[in-house]
Amino acid sequence: MAGRTVTRADLSEAVYQRVGLSRTESAALVEAVLKELCDCLARGETVKLSSFGSFVVRSKGERIGRNPKTGVEVPIEPRRVLVFKPSNVLKARINGGGEGE
Amino acid sequence: MIKSELVARLAEQNPHLYQRDVENIVNAILDTIADALARGDRVELRGFGAFSVKRRDARTGRNPRTGETVSVSQKVVPVFKTGKEMRMRLNGGVDDQVGK
Numbered sequence: 001m002a003g004r005t006v007t008r009a010d011l012s013e014a015v016y017q018r019v020g021l022s023r024t025e026s027a028a029l030v031e032a033v034l035k036e037l038c039d040c041l042a043r044g045e046t047v048k049l050s051s052f053g054s055f056v057v058r059s060k061g062e063r064i065g066r067n068p069k070t071g072v073e074v075p076i077e078p079r080r081v082l083v084f085k086p087s088n089v090l091k092a093r094i095n096g097g098g099e100g101e
Numbered sequence: 102m103i104k105s106e107l108v109a110r111l112a113e114q115n116p117h118l119y120q121r122d123v124e125n126i127v128n129a130i131l132d133t134i135a136d137a138l139a140r141g142d143r144v145e146l147r148g149f150g151a152f153s154v155k156r157r158d159a160r161t162g163r164n165p166r167t168g169e170t171v172s173v174s175q176k177v178v179p180v181f182k183t184g185k186e187m188r189m190r191l192n193g194g195v196d197d198q199v200g201k
Contacts, residue, residue: 006137006144014133019125029115029126034149036110040102042190048103052131053179057191080191082150084181094139094154094177 008034041082053086138179150184 008030015026040047041055048054058081065076102110104127112123134152137144144152159175183191 004137004140004142006133006142008146010137011130011133011146014129015126018129019122021122021126026126029111029123030130032111032114033107033127033130034146036107038149038187038190041187044191045102047107049107049131050104052104052135055181082181082183082187082191084150084152084179086179090135090138090179091176093135094179096139 044080049087051087051089053084053090056083056085057081058083141177146184148184148186150187151182153180153182154178155180 008027011030012023012027015021015030016023019026021029037047037055041057044057046054046056060076060079060081062078063076065074066072067074108120108123108127111127112118112120115123134144138152138154141154154177157176157178160173162171162173163169164171
C-alpha cells in the first residue's frame with residue numbers, strides 16, 4: 001500500500017480539472033462543501049451521500065473507563081461521536097469491484 | 102441531509118453557478134476521496150476527519166440464520182476517524198478524547 005496522503009489541495013485540484021472554475025474558486029467551494037457537512041453534523045443531523053456513505057451522530061452514555069497505563073478508573077462522560085458507514089458501492093470500489101455485494 | 106439537499110444549499114449560496122456545476126463539484130470531491138482509498142491512500146481533511154483503509158484477513162464466518170459456515174475472503178474496508186475540531190464541536194467545545 002502506497003501511503004500518500006490526499007488533502008484539501010488535491011480535492012481543489014480535482015474540482016478545478018473537472019468543473020472549469022478558477023483555482024481560487026475551486027478551493028473556496030471545497031471549503032464550502034466541507035463546512036456544510038460539518039455544520040450539519042454539529043447540529044446532530046445525519047448526512048447521507050448516495051453511493052459514498054452516511055455520517056451519523058451517535059450519543060454515548062456515561063461509562064466507567066480505565067487508564068490502561070495506571071489502571072485507575074475514570075468516568076467517561078456522556079458524549080456525541082461521529083460514525084461513518086460506508087456504502088456498498090464504496091466498499092466494492094475499494095475492493096476493486098464494480099458494484100455492491 | 103442527503104446529497105441533493107447539500108447540492109441545493111450550495112447552489113443557493115452560489116447563485117452564479119448552475120445546480121449541475123455544484124453537483125459536479127460535490128461528485129468530484131467524493132470521487133477523489135474514493136479513488137484515493139481504492140489506491141490505499143489516506144485522505145486527511147483538517148477540521149473534519151481522516152479516511153483510511155484497513156485490511157481484514159480472510160475468515161470463516163457463519164450464516165446467523167442457518168448456522169452454516171461460509172468462508173469470507175480477505176477484503177479492505179474504509180474507515181473514518183473524526184478530527185479533533187469536529188469532535189469538539191459535537192461536544193460543545195470540549196475535547197472528549199478518552200485518556201486526555
